[in-house]
Amino acid sequence: MALWITDECINCDVCEPACPNQAISMGPQVYRIDPDRCTECVGHFEQPQCVQLCPVDCIPVHPEHVESREQLWERYLRLQREAAPARAEPGAATPPPAPQPADGATPR
Numbered sequence: 001m002a003l004w005i006t007d008e009c010i011n012c013d014v015c016e017p018a019c020p021n022q023a024i025s026m027g028p029q030v031y032r033i034d035p036d037r038c039t040e041c042v043g044h045f046e047q048p049q050c051v052q053l054c055p056v057d058c059i060p061v062h063p064e065h066v067e068s069r070e071q072l073w074e075r076y077l078r079l080q081r082e083a084a085p086a087r088a089e090p091g092a093a094t095p096p097p098a099p100q101p102a103d104g105a106t107p108r
């Protein structure tokens with residue numbers, strides 16, 4: 001864990017959709033951060049988006065779980081690897097262009 005949400009959270013719903021790693025979710029009382037998914041926004045943004053947006057400043061760095069930028073970068077790479085097959089399956093990701101012989105669908 002790098003960041004955590006304290007019980008001062010007012011459940012304003014601002015941070016959850018802003019997280020690029022889907023690390024924030026509603027907990028029993030207030031929102032919480034999944035330590036396996038939070039990279040402090042490393043790989044996506046210069047600053048943690050949740051911290052930037054939180055109106056009550058209730059997302060500090062957990063003093064017992066300070067992580068280096070290298071550790072956070074490794075987590076970012078893992079999340080990207082995990083997401084890659086899911087993104088590729090629906091055919092959304094386009095493969096490199098390859099020579100396509102006539103397939104009958106000639107655009108006019």
Ligand code: SF4
Nearest residue numbers: 019038040041048050
């Ligand atoms: S610091 Fe970034 S990755 Fe971590 S919970 Fe906040 S928005 Fe998500």
Ligand code: SF4
Nearest residue numbers: 009010012013015054
């Ligand atoms: S932005 Fe802050 S107050 Fe709003 S839900 Fe997130 S942690 Fe809670």
